[in-house]
Amino acid sequence: MKTCIKNFFDNEILSYLFFGVATTLVSIIVRITIFYLCKQELWATALGNIAGILFAFFTNDTIVFKQKRKHWFKRLIKFTTAxxxxxxxxxxxxxxxxxxxxxxxxxxxxxxLNTINTIETIFAQLTIIVLNYIFSKVFVFKKH
Known part of the structure; x- marks a missing residue:
């Protein structure tokens, strides 16, 4: 079992998809929770994205793309920009x-409005997962 899990996370695409889903869940949970609490869709979107960006950087940097600690701040800036x-x-x-x-x-x-926000959130997040992988692979986490 341990070997299967290790092999899964050693596969960059499978690992990215796993943490992409986890990031999406973090973002959606934060976003929908904030929206239900204050009915401010733009604030909910912003806070959901911030939570997702921080979670995604640390999982992508350490687990998915297996980067060395050196130059992590430079990658964080590129990642955040993307x-x-x-x-x-x-x-x-x-x-x-x-x-x-x-x-x-x-x-x-x-x-x-709650259902509209939820549907739009899911659609947007699926589109963003694809774009974020492209940006990460091409511009941020390069193999040396």
Missing amino acids: RFITFLLDLLLTFIFVTSYPHIIGQFVGDN
Whole structure:
């Protein structure tokens, strides 16, 4: 069993997908919790992304891409910059589909804002996982 787990996490793509899902769950849980508590979709999106970015950096740096501790701060800056780009995309999608035009999704769910926010969140996170892998692989965690 231990060997299977080790082999799983030694596979970069499987490991990335596992921690991508974990990161997405962290982000979604924080985001939806904040939204339910204060009904501020942009703040919820921002705090969810911050929690996800920090969780993702540490798991990607140490487990997925197995980087040496040297130059970790430089990687953190690159990683944060790349994630900031997808964060802006996330904010834009939230602004369009939850804040400005909630009826686009709402027409299918009785215009329930909580459901609209949840659907948009899941769609945005799936798109962001793919983009974040590309950014991480190409720009941040290079093999030396």
